[in-house]
Amino acid sequence: MISVLLVEDDLDLAATIVDYLDIEDIECDHASNGLMGFNLIQTNQYQMIMLDVNMPKMDGLTLCKTLREQGIDIPVLMLTARDSLDNKLEGFDAGSDDYLVKPFAMKELVARVQVLAKRKSGEAKYLTFANLSLDLTQRSIMAAEQTLKLSPIALTILEVLMRAAPKAVTRIEIMKTVWGEDQPDSNSLKVHIYNLRKQLEAATNQVKIETIPSVGFAIKLNEGELK
Amino acid sequence: MISVLLVEDDLDLAATIVDYLDIEDIECDHASNGLMGFNLIQTNQYQMIMLDVNMPKMDGLTLCKTLREQGIDIPVLMLTARDSLDNKLEGFDAGSDDYLVKPFAMKELVARVQVLAKRKSGEAKYLTFANLSLDLTQRSIMAAEQTLKLSPIALTILEVLMRAAPKAVTRIEIMKTVWGEDQPDSNSLKVHIYNLRKQLEAATNQVKIETIPSVGFAIKLNEGELK
DNA sequence: ATTTCCCTTAACCCTGCCTTAACCCCCTCC
DNA sequence: GGAGGGGGTTAAGGCAGGGTTAAGGGAAAT
Numbered sequence: 172m173i174s175v176l177l178v179e180d181d182l183d184l185a186a187t188i189v190d191y192l193d194i195e196d197i198e199c200d201h202a203s204n205g206l207m208g209f210n211l212i213q214t215n216q217y218q219m220i221m222l223d224v225n226m227p228k229m230d231g232l233t234l235c236k237t238l239r240e241q242g243i244d245i246p247v248l249m250l251t252a253r254d255s256l257d258n259k260l261e262g263f264d265a266g267s268d269d270y271l272v273k274p275f276a277m278k279e280l281v282a283r284v285q286v287l288a289k290r291k292s293g294e295a296k297y298l299t300f301a302n303l304s305l306d307l308t309q310r311s312i313m314a315a316e317q318t319l320k321l322s323p324i325a326l327t328i329l330e331v332l333m334r335a336a337p338k339a340v341t342r343i344e345i346m347k348t349v350w351g352e353d354q355p356d357s358n359s360l361k362v363h364i365y366n367l368r369k370q371l372e373a374a375t376n377q378v379k380i381e382t383i384p385s386v387g388f389a390i391k392l393n394e395g396e397l398k
Numbered sequence: 399m400i401s402v403l404l405v406e407d408d409l410d411l412a413a414t415i416v417d418y419l420d421i422e423d424i425e426c427d428h429a430s431n432g433l434m435g436f437n438l439i440q441t442n443q444y445q446m447i448m449l450d451v452n453m454p455k456m457d458g459l460t461l462c463k464t465l466r467e468q469g470i471d472i473p474v475l476m477l478t479a480r481d482s483l484d485n486k487l488e489g490f491d492a493g494s495d496d497y498l499v500k501p502f503a504m505k506e507l508v509a510r511v512q513v514l515a516k517r518k519s520g521e522a523k524y525l526t527f528a529n530l531s532l533d534l535t536q537r538s539i540m541a542a543e544q545t546l547k548l549s550p551i552a553l554t555i556l557e558v559l560m561r562a563a564p565k566a567v568t569r570i571e572i573m574k575t576v577w578g579e580d581q582p583d584s585n586s587l588k589v590h591i592y593n594l595r596k597q598l599e600a601a602t603n604q605v606k607i608e609t610i611p612s613v614g615f616a617i618k619l620n621e622g623e624l625k
Numbered sequence: 626a627t628t629t630c631c632c633t634t635a636a637c638c639c640t641g642c643c644t645t646a647a648c649c650c651c652c653t654c655c
Numbered sequence: 656g657g658a659g660g661g662g663g664t665t666a667a668g669g670c671a672g673g674g675t676t677a678a679g680g681g682a683a684a685t
Contacts, residue, residue, distance in 0.1 A: 172578050174574075174578075216570060216571060216574050246517075256503050256505060256506060259506055259509070260505055260506070260509055263509035263510070263512075263513060264509075267513075268513050268517070269496065269513075276483050278483060278487060279483060279486055279487070282486065282487055282490040282491075283490070285490075286490055286494075286495050286496075286519075286520075286521070288520075289519070289520025289521060290473075290495065290517045290518065290519060290520055291517065291518045291520060291561060291562065292516070292517060292518070293445075293516060293517050293518035294516055295565070308565040308566065309564060309565055309566055309610075309616060310566050310610050310613055322611070322641085322642055322643080323611045323612045323613070323642085324642080324643075325642095355643080355644060355645085356644090356645085358644090358645080358646085358662090358663095359643070359644055359645080361662070361663070361664090362643080362644075362645090362663095362664085362665090363643085364662095364663090365663065365664065365665090368663095382661095382662070382663090384661075384662080385661075549630085549631060549632080550631085550632095551631085551632075582632085582633060582634085583633090583634080585633090585634080585635085585673090585674095586632070586633055586634080588672095588673065588674070588675090589632085589633080589634090589674095589675090589676095590632085591673095591674090592673095592674065592675065592676095595674095609672095609673070609674095611641095611642085611672080611673085612672080626685100627684100627685080628683105628684080628685075629682100629683090629684075629685090630681105630682090630683085630684095631680100631681090631682090631683100632679105632680090632681085632682100633678105633679090633680085633681100634677105634678090634679085634680100635676105635677095635678090635679105636675100636676085636677095636678105637674100637675085637676085638673105638674080638675075638676100639672105639673090639674080639675100640671105640672095640673085640674095641670105641671100641672100641673105642669105642670090642671085642672095643668105643669090643670085643671095644667105644668090644669085644670095645666105645667090645668085645669095646665105646666095646667090647664100647665085647666095647667105648663105648664080648665085649662100649663075649664070649665095650661105650662085650663075650664095651660105651661090651662090651663100652659105652660090652661090652662105653658100653659090653660090653661105654657105654658090654659090654660105655656100655657090655658080655659100
């Protein structure tokens, strides 16, 4: 069963689309503005998303860009009445996968929706720092050609550090991304950092996790290794 | 560097496209008929393919269908002067991912090429991974020449994993595609994974289903098999 | 009606990760 | 010089998540 999201402020058009997709056995949620759409995307799993460009609260282009910035790469189809080349290019530039000009034939919409829903991001997403390479899609980390085995939490911490690299990340930030709301009381983070350091040291000497006193941590190149 | 293939019998148009893509830093091979194109696809790695519909030797639709039947899921963009709805639907039906009507703006072509090159088409009729081959039309799975008997659910799970291979798939995603909205309460998925693993192990040692702790599962090549 | 095959469920086991607490060091400030 | 705080190190224990197993029920097939 295909399940998709339509973000469109024209309620008549939206209803028509939802009905039509339903006939074709495509489950279609609907949001009437970009912000609502954004929230739905966070909480639900959709195979693809249709975005109207013109919308109150948050327009389609901005929403699309925001999604891509967050690393969400669900296929996006832009729906709009604007058919100039520049408008199209703007759409693709924002990270959309397809661009359909209103008015369109419902059958073409269905065909494109079905194609997009099956389409997968082909490439792996990596974070790299020195000889560390973190494959976000496989949740695995390699240091100099060899994969190392990290616990889920250690990996999350490393991910946060590598995303910010080489800038410092506060303890608060780390704790928030790892544990969210209810955090462990005590020095759990200390221990995780310690273990992470040990494992990194064993694997590579090009990188170190530096402590920024009373702030947090940062991952850096190891330059003091000149003995 | 993006590398793509253009299959087009109009040599003038072809030359224009190749030149233009070259400027945009896209390497573009050219075949002037379907058969030539087919051979090039077999021997080279392309990120996406542009197909003219009308061509001598083998037309674009047939070529596209042939590719999909062979389990090749490179994204395909149809280029044609035929702009009727039926023609478009025919194109999508043949397994293409996008459909652009001549004459088109070069910039739009470039945008669509770039988008497609980053994705994987989900249109293939076969999925293959190592010595596993899953026939989506017959819903049957072969491991090293011999078909094995999987329950419907096990097969769906394997399909999800193979589509994403070797990326990790979250539990949520698997559950969603298998059961949709009303999911079983308990550890049904665990049991299915367990059974699936057992059957895969019995059939081949080239592939394993790896657990990604607190995320989900991924199907991978079995490299530790060097005893 | 009977059989067969799945799918679900519940129960149990086990591994290894996470937390905790305790102790250490070093630096700074009193 | 001593106290206190921030950070590092260590080991132990609990526990949750994942793996394993078997039993029961329902649907399709015979």
